[in-house]
Amino acid sequence: xxxxxYRNNNTQSVQDILEQIIDSPALSRGIKxxxxxxxWKTVLGPMIENVTRQLYIKGGVLYVNLSSSVIRDDLLxxxxxxxxxxxxxxxxxxxxxxxxx
Numbered sequence: 130x131x132x133x134x135y136r137n138n139n140t141q142s143v144q145d146i147l148e149q150i151i152d153s154p155a156l157s158r159g160i161k162x163x164x165x166x167x168x169w170k171t172v173l174g175p176m177i178e179n180v181t182r183q184l185y186i187k188g189g190v191l192y193v194n195l196s197s198s199v200i201r202d203d204l205l206x207x208x209x210x211x212x213x214x215x216x217x218x219x220x221x222x223x224x225x226x227x228x229x230x
Contacts, residue, residue, distance in 0.1 A: 212225070
């Protein structure tokens, strides 16, 4: 008796499968959000990173807790430019607002 083999003739490369997974909306957004958080140091420099206590994104808003009120006030004045720079580093429109505390 001949053994049946079930083989899918619709084969794809591992690269194609990974690209499909990464391009899924939920995962793609998560990757871009991670890029924004990592870009904080690059865009704003080590001095700002040193006074940054907490940094996270929720609902398209970047929440930043700082230990310096003077730097907080300075960053608030340049909020639009910071948003633009972080989104550029992330490769798309990820954050729409920043809340700096």
